[in-house]
Amino acid sequence: QLDSRFAPFYHGVASGDPMADRVIIWTRVTTSLPGTATVNWEMATDTAMSNVVATGTALTSDTLDYTVKVDVTGLQPGTWYYYRFERNGRYSLTGRTFTAPDGTGVDSLRFGVVSCSNYPAGYFNAYGQLAQRNDLHAVLHLGDYIYENEDGSGDRAHEPNHEILVLEDYRMRHSQYKLDENLRCLHQMYPFITIWDDHESTNDSYQDGAENHQPLTEGDWETRKNIARRVYFEW
Numbered sequence: 001q002l003d004s005r006f007a008p009f010y011h012g013v014a015s016g017d018p019m020a021d022r023v024i025i026w027t028r029v030t031t032s033l034p035g036t037a038t039v040n041w042e043m044a045t046d047t048a049m050s051n052v053v054a055t056g057t058a059l060t061s062d063t064l065d066y067t068v069k070v071d072v073t074g075l076q077p078g079t080w081y082y083y084r085f086e087r088n089g090r091y092s093l094t095g096r097t098f099t100a101p102d103g104t105g106v107d108s109l110r111f112g113v114v115s116c117s118n119y120p121a122g123y124f125n126a127y128g129q130l131a132q133r134n135d136l137h138a139v140l141h142l143g144d145y146i147y148e149n150e151d152g153s154g155d156r157a158h159e160p161n162h163e164i165l166v167l168e169d170y171r172m173r174h175s176q177y178k179l180d181e182n183l184r185c186l187h188q189m190y191p192f193i194t195i196w197d198d199h200e201s202t203n204d205s206y207q208d209g210a211e212n213h214q215p216l217t218e219g220d221w222e223t224r225k226n227i228a229r230r231v232y233f234e235w
Helices: 125-132 167-178 181-189 221-234
Strands: 013-016 023-028 037-043 052-059 067-072 080-087 097-098 111-114 138-141 193-195
Touching: 013 080, 013 097, 013 193, 023 037, 023 080, 023 097, 052 067, 052 125, 097 125, 111 125, 125 138, 125 181, 167 181, 167 221
Parallel strands: 111 138, 138 193
Antiparallel strands: 013 023, 023 067, 037 052, 037 080, 080 097
16 A cells, blocks of 8 residues: 655665665656656765765656666765655655775674565564664665565455566566565665575576476466566666
8 A cells, every 4th residue: 555655756765786986776756647757866974965965867767667776876985875866846765875895994794684575474574673773784685575476365465466477467566565664664774785586587487497487378488587587677
């Protein structure tokens, strides 16, 4: 269910793949208008967003499912930054991110490590617990960020309520996961470093097929795999 407080950035914000001088920031615009959408962004060194160090404008469209991804450069290593997006006078949540150290004067880093987050299998309390900590530098997600199956009932049923196969299915599933309050909060607090496993496409997938893909009833495997990859990078 969409929370009007976050409109039009219902899915919150995220950051990831930090390097010493840059980090990727992400959001999604929810709009009923076809075509393109323009989004402004800014990054600062303080929560009040008064010491802005980088700004810009990003263009998205239905070909990207209205997701926005910006590679913000020219940053300082080992530094906390705060960022947000704006469209038509409405602001996103303010996200927090951290650039990678450059190797000098650093003797340790602390990561949260997560994997196998099956939406119908239970609430995402672990994400919420990590979001409440203030001693991490990034979150490592080891894969199975989504699950492709149709499992679940009640308020944790998968959307769509069938195994995902086509572009619209994969986009809807990623959207559902990103709307989870605990996951949205963790993305807001820390940059993610992610890798996919198999359920981002389908169970026990490999180069030429998957245990949970039947070509006779579910079509060409390369087509499905490419759709899964495309949506993964969008979201």
